[in-house]
Amino acid sequence: MRVIACFNDTALLRLLGVVRRRGFCVRSVEANVDGTGRMNVSLALESDRPVDVLIRQIGRLIGVEDVRVEPAVASVAVA
């Protein structure tokens, strides 16, 4: 899953908090901030819950611009 959000010092905490509370395990995280102040996060997740609901829950976070399931990641890790 790839999430693009405005970066600030709590953005990553908020994102990972939602993921954990909604019943997903994080298998890997990669995060970086680009020159425009956007944070790009790639997550590999594991859960038996539907990922489309998680996407909408992450989408509610203020500052999140885009959430996408990437097929390569989805097929291996995201249920």
Added chain:
Amino acid sequence: MNGAELLIRCLENEGVRHIWGYPGGAIMPVYDALLGSSIRHYLTRHEQGAAFAAQGLARTTGKPGVCMATSGPGATNLVTGIADAMMDSVPMVAITGQVPSAMLGTDAFQEADVIGMTLPFVKHSWQLESADEIPEVVRDAFQIAGSGRPGPVLIDVPKDVQLALTTGEPLACDSRNDESAPDAVEVARARDLLWHSERPVIYAGGGVRIAGAWNELRAFAEATGAPVVHTLQGLGGVPGDHPQFVGMLGMHGSRAANMAVQESDLLIAVGARFDDRVTGKLDTFAPGASVIHMDVDAAELGKLRRPHASLKGCLRRSLAALAEPTQCAPWRARVDAWKTEHASRYDAPFDSIYAPRLLRDLCEAAPRDAYVCCDVGQHQMWVAQHWKFADPRRHLTSGGLGTMGFGLPAAIGVKTTHSDATVICVSGDGSIMMNIQELATLRRYGLGVKLLVIDNSALGMVRQWQELFFNGRESEVDLSDNPDFAEVARAFGIEAIGIDRADQVPDAIEAFLAAEGPVMLHARIDRAANVWPLVPPGASNSDMLEPTATATEPDERLEPQSV
């Protein structure tokens, strides 16, 4: 101007007239700035009281309520009220003082990471780094708290930011909200489902109140002719005496409401979230029904039950888009028959006070537009079952979090906001003790809140579960050594009436409603009374328990009450 003064000016600019709070070291500059302000601050006697009072304003006006506390213990004391607001989608702006920026992270005196602590319970939060940020943050805070699916936000203000000089000015308010129409394809699908349905049921929740959509809900119900059931937060969506209203559904719902839902072939969920107290065992909930789900929050659609049509957007527009006749007259007749057959009875023959009847009588005697704030427990369920609400803003209850102690401070917030209204708080002997200190607030501001304490000398709801599901093994639910609550009220300077027999009820209700200032009615009831009917935890809503023959009568195995 310093940051604290700018903060107050920005709040004034947002139209804030009341704040509930409690001062302390890290927020002293803001309290100083309040002195020159048009905003009226109410000192509660605990920060939790401030958060619930702010909810009293928010739940009855739809506007964000503002509460304020100092850092550390002040902030931690606010947290329950913030979490409660999140669970019930109540708009709130919480403001906390914080230790100076340079001392953050040093375990400074009264430092607590309130941002971290509240992350799961806020729509958003900010810890300010500079006074120049204040105008933008306050504007965004109010916009975010009050729009879409509302909820709490938090602004944490380090003391140096409060003291820093700034040339900032308040910005124009941002009143943008999600008024978007539902997707046309989904609307067409929903219309088709409605048209083909023979047994539709409208299942309406707190979203109706939040969206101010009760007129549209009623028009939709009357156009379709479908029976309406409400969640706890939805009560009043259609008036409690509306012929199409069947009752509350769920764990303590009415049998007719649960039967209607279980037998339905189409469930129209309006601003409701398939909460476990509503659905019982989820995979047996309305097993034969297709679902139309309307909500402003996309994340609710499909969270617990897959809808056949998803109407994301403004409820008023979604309801208007579907308001067309259906062919459900025979079904309506069946549901009406269940409603008559399973109607509540109030003819309990014994001398002690029967709480459902007391509440029914009080409801009939009180103005139709009275506000009723509840606490949590059996008394809360009795209010839900037996009070007939004219519209959903009249009923304030902590549903999602179920917080004992909510009622009295919420009533304080309602009465300060609507000084001419009748405001009743229905509490229990357990719950009232959670925020009893707020009697001092009632007294100080002369707020004419009417406080009914239904005293069963027990944590009644827990006792009931122990009786039914733990073989009657009572553990830590006894409150038979309660203080005399009427005396407690009088000690705070509040008028009080104490009763313990059914024949005292009519006069007591009259005096209670006639009182000008704050008043408590302390009603002692039988400890053994239970809330019926009931869906046992984890069971299907088709398997409701009814009282056994003796269950609503005084239980002789128990000690007589020491009255």
